Amino acid sequence: MFSCSFASNRLTSASSCAAFHLARRLVSTTTTSMSLRSPNANDFQELSKRIDKVLISHDAQTLLKYNADWTGHYQGRSKIVCQPQSTQEVASILKYCNKEKIGVVPQAGNTSVVGGSVPIQEEVILSLERLDGIVSFDDENGILTCGAGCVLQSLQEKVASYSHLMPIDLGAKGSCQIGGNVSTNAGGQYYYRFGSIHANIIGMEVVLPDGTILDLLSKIQKDNTGYDLKHLFIGAEGTLGVITKVAIKCPRLPTARNVAFLACESFDMVRKTLTCAKDELGEILAAFEFIDEQMLDQVGNRKKIPVKHGERNYPFCILLETQGSNDEHDMAKLESFVEKSITLGNVVDGTLAQDMKQVNDMWEIRESCNPIIREIGYNYKYDISLPLSDYYDIAEEMRERLVSKPEALVVNWGHVIDGNLHLNIITPGDFSADEQIIALIEPFIFESVVRRGGSISAEHGLGQSKNNYLGKYAKKDDIVKVMKLLKSIFDPNGIMNPGKFLPSTK
Amino acid sequence: MKILVGVKRVVDYAVKVRVGADGVNLKNVKMSLNPFCEIAVEEAVKLKENKAANVSEVVALSVGPKQCQETLRTALAMGCDRGIHISTDLRTDYMELQSDAVAKLFQKVIEEKEKDIHLVLVGKQAIDSDCGQVGPALAGYMSWPQCTFASKVDLDGDGLLVERETDSGTETIKVPKLPAVVTCDLRLNTPRYATLPNIMKAKKKKVDTYKAEEFGVDLEVKNKVLEVYEPPSRKEGILVDDVDTLIDKLRNEASVIQ
Numbered sequence: 152m153f154s155c156s157f158a159s160n161r162l163t164s165a166s167s168c169a170a171f172h173l174a175r176r177l178v179s180t181t182t183t184s185m186s187l188r189s190p191n192a193n194d195f196q197e198l199s200k201r202i203d204k205v206l207i208s209h210d211a212q213t214l215l216k217y218n219a220d221w222t223g224h225y226q227g228r229s230k231i232v233c234q235p236q237s238t239q240e241v242a243s244i245l246k247y248c249n250k251e252k253i254g255v256v257p258q259a260g261n262t263s264v265v266g267g268s269v270p271i272q273e274e275v276i277l278s279l280e281r282l283d284g285i286v287s288f289d290d291e292n293g294i295l296t297c298g299a300g301c302v303l304q305s306l307q308e309k310v311a312s313y314s315h316l317m318p319i320d321l322g323a324k325g326s327c328q329i330g331g332n333v334s335t336n337a338g339g340q341y342y343y344r345f346g347s348i349h350a351n352i353i354g355m356e357v358v359l360p361d362g363t364i365l366d367l368l369s370k371i372q373k374d375n376t377g378y379d380l381k382h383l384f385i386g387a388e389g390t391l392g393v394i395t396k397v398a399i400k401c402p403r404l405p406t407a408r409n410v411a412f413l414a415c416e417s418f419d420m421v422r423k424t425l426t427c428a429k430d431e432l433g434e435i436l437a438a439f440e441f442i443d444e445q446m447l448d449q450v451g452n453r454k455k456i457p458v459k460h461g462e463r464n465y466p467f468c469i470l471l472e473t474q475g476s477n478d479e480h481d482m483a484k485l486e487s488f489v490e491k492s493i494t495l496g497n498v499v500d501g502t503l504a505q506d507m508k509q510v511n512d513m514w515e516i517r518e519s520c521n522p523i524i525r526e527i528g529y530n531y532k533y534d535i536s537l538p539l540s541d542y543y544d545i546a547e548e549m550r551e552r553l554v555s556k557p558e559a560l561v562v563n564w565g566h567v568i569d570g571n572l573h574l575n576i577i578t579p580g581d582f583s584a585d586e587q588i589i590a591l592i593e594p595f596i597f598e599s600v601v602r603r604g605g606s607i608s609a610e611h612g613l614g615q616s617k618n619n620y621l622g623k624y625a626k627k628d629d630i631v632k633v634m635k636l637l638k639s640i641f642d643p644n645g646i647m648n649p650g651k652f653l654p655s656t657k
Numbered sequence: 658m659k660i661l662v663g664v665k666r667v668v669d670y671a672v673k674v675r676v677g678a679d680g681v682n683l684k685n686v687k688m689s690l691n692p693f694c695e696i697a698v699e700e701a702v703k704l705k706e707n708k709a710a711n712v713s714e715v716v717a718l719s720v721g722p723k724q725c726q727e728t729l730r731t732a733l734a735m736g737c738d739r740g741i742h743i744s745t746d747l748r749t750d751y752m753e754l755q756s757d758a759v760a761k762l763f764q765k766v767i768e769e770k771e772k773d774i775h776l777v778l779v780g781k782q783a784i785d786s787d788c789g790q791v792g793p794a795l796a797g798y799m800s801w802p803q804c805t806f807a808s809k810v811d812l813d814g815d816g817l818l819v820e821r822e823t824d825s826g827t828e829t830i831k832v833p834k835l836p837a838v839v840t841c842d843l844r845l846n847t848p849r850y851a852t853l854p855n856i857m858k859a860k861k862k863k864v865d866t867y868k869a870e871e872f873g874v875d876l877e878v879k880n881k882v883l884e885v886y887e888p889p890s891r892k893e894g895i896l897v898d899d900v901d902t903l904i905d906k907l908r909n910e911a912s913v914i915q
Contacts, residue, residue: 251751262915292703406685411854412850454752457850458850458852478687479724482727486856489856490857493857498853500852500853500854501853502851502852502856503853504853505689505695505731505851506669506670506671506689506692507672508670508692509850511671573814
């Protein structure tokens with residue numbers, strides 16, 4: 152789905168590694184003042200003894216795929232990438248790095264947009280990519296057990312062959328891996344229908360920083376015996392341990408899947424349409440996304456927008472999906488909802504997908520938003536949660552703030568049904584960050600979100616991009632204190648993803 | 658000019674079909690307008706929008722179960738004026754109702770119900786049966802000129818200038834006078850989205866239903882389907898580490914080199 156703009160890798164094999172000397176560096180940790188050290192050639196030898204495949208290179212280009220993130224904003228300087236093929240190997244790596252106090256960055260599909268999946272300095276990268284086996288699929292109960300390195304789209308295809316569906320879907324599905332999705336509590340377009348990952352994970356296998364393997368896998372859904380530890384690791388962004396396997400609950404594949412692409416004149420009308428959709432569509436409503444005119448204009452340069460107002464785009468477009476077991480029933484409900492919306496004046500135009508090609512084309516428009524703006528210019532990315540009454544106000548506020556910078560466009564899209572807005576500011580043609588623009592955006596946007604009772608990171612997480620805002624804009628001091636306490640229990644040496652998630656000490 | 662467009666209800670192209678004891682399993686499977694028929698509808702509506710073509714009416718025709726009415730509604734929402742549904746419970750995916758019978762039904766509609774058709778637009782083939790026979794068979798029965806796999810259709814005096822795609826290149830054919838049959842290929846046009854106002858208007862457009870038996874056409878199967886099975890699954894490819902291994906495998910496993 153994403154085109155990789157990185158240089159191709161030439162991976163040097165273990166046998167041809169050159170001896171080199173790295174200056175010892177002090178890396179600030181998240182909890183303790185103990186310093187982590189940078190890995191050296193000897194560490195590489197030691198890791199190679201413990202696991203089958205380790206890459207090493209002192210050439211920045213070679214390991215760029217692992218060191219550079221998708222947004223292009225972050226790049227680490229790791230020289231060592233471990234590619235374990237089993238949980239035991241993951242445990243060996245962590246045990247060694249914990250003893251030697253070397254920082255480790257677990258990496259799945261490397262699709263994080265908050266710099267969570269790449270090293271900050273020279274931490275060892277622990278790639279999950281080879282943990283891509285399917286352990287089992289329980290057809291009757293819909294339970295998939297698989298390695299953390301399985302690409303989401305391949306899992307979707309696999310369970311589809313058994314007439315099931317993965318409970319999450321996101322634009323990055325072609326590259327992201329389930330271990331990463333779980334570690335970041337990924338949201339996506341079906342959050343409304345299936346709930347968060349917390350609701351759908353029934354078990355996992357996780358390796359703690361000291362090498363202990365916790366088998367929290369399960370074949371059953373209801374189990375109230377003890378603290379439910381797996382939930383700590385969901386959304387922990389790899390800072391408490393490495394998830395090596397997941398057991399996930401999969402719903403049955405709907406036989407009926409219908410999509411409508413609707414146009415509204417104002418955001419108020421979008422809200423009214425949403426309420427009407429919940430009433431009229433009821434249990435078949437699966438997804439409800441929106442894209443604003445400014446973003447549609449950008450997409451429109453590359454794809455056909457199904458409904459337009461002559462040459463112009465409508466102020467807001469909605470992409471709505473229904474899922475059910477009876478196509479006739481669903482189509483009847485959808486048509487009645489659409490007719491009602493038009494009669495009430497909430498919706499002024501739109502179209503219903505007539506076949507699966509149109510369904511996919513419409514989703515393509517929504518899913519291409521992120522990749523498209525990345526190609527246009529520098530992206531100032533924000534992912535916020537707001538009550539619907541305030542949802543679009545913040546976008547309009549940003550436009551007012553940036554009036555002195557006409558080259559900065561505020562483009563918006565998101566999972567409006569979850570109150571989740573992807574607010575992006577782009578400078579077409581200009582790929583460098585502008586300090587003045589940043590100063591106009593931050594901290595204003597965070598203060599505005601907090602004032603409205605929202606979240607500064609709805610689903611993207613904290614990574615290294617927002618971790619230092621955790622105490623300031625997200626959680627009170629006493630809460631952060633408990634979080635740091637948890638971290639110190641699981642990872643006393645602070646080797647897991649140092650400098651991320653929790654505020655880094657300055 | 659009056660245009661007749663054939664629209665077929667088929668398994669949606671994106672569905673992975675499963676084969677059961679009675680052939681392809683059609684239960685609970687997503688059905689849609691055949692993609693090539695959709696292109697035919699688009700072409701008919703485009704001609705109607707072209708004042709020079711002087712199109713008085715576009716009639717959509719579908720043969721099949723009662724759900725064909727939905728397929729006709731899609732065609733009406735795209736811009737057709739009226740629909741005709743020839744109702745039958747025979748399977749239309751080649752298992753029961755086949756191209757010859759369908760072509761004869763079309764002929765009966767033209768001769769008995771819609772007497773002044775100047776142009777018949779159909780898809781080049783249906784994606785379930787892949788026959789591509791209805792257009793040519795109909796032209797034969799009507800003794801009308803036929804242009805198949807059209808990738809471009811232009812008005813030319815009293816007739817048409819049609820470009821058709823073949824494996825060896827593009828052919829341009831002049832049809833001196835209508836009526837004629839044209840079957841539509843992929844590159845002819847990009848079908849429009851049916852917008853909501855039109856979808857709602859389509860509900861009020863007229864659809865006449867006739868029973869297939871009414872026309873006195875022999876609906877019996879002419880080619881008996883003996884067996885339906887899935888193609889053998891393709892073996893996964895393998896990655897080899899070096900050229901020597903590649904040569905070894907090509908020589909000793911695939912046996913494609915000496």
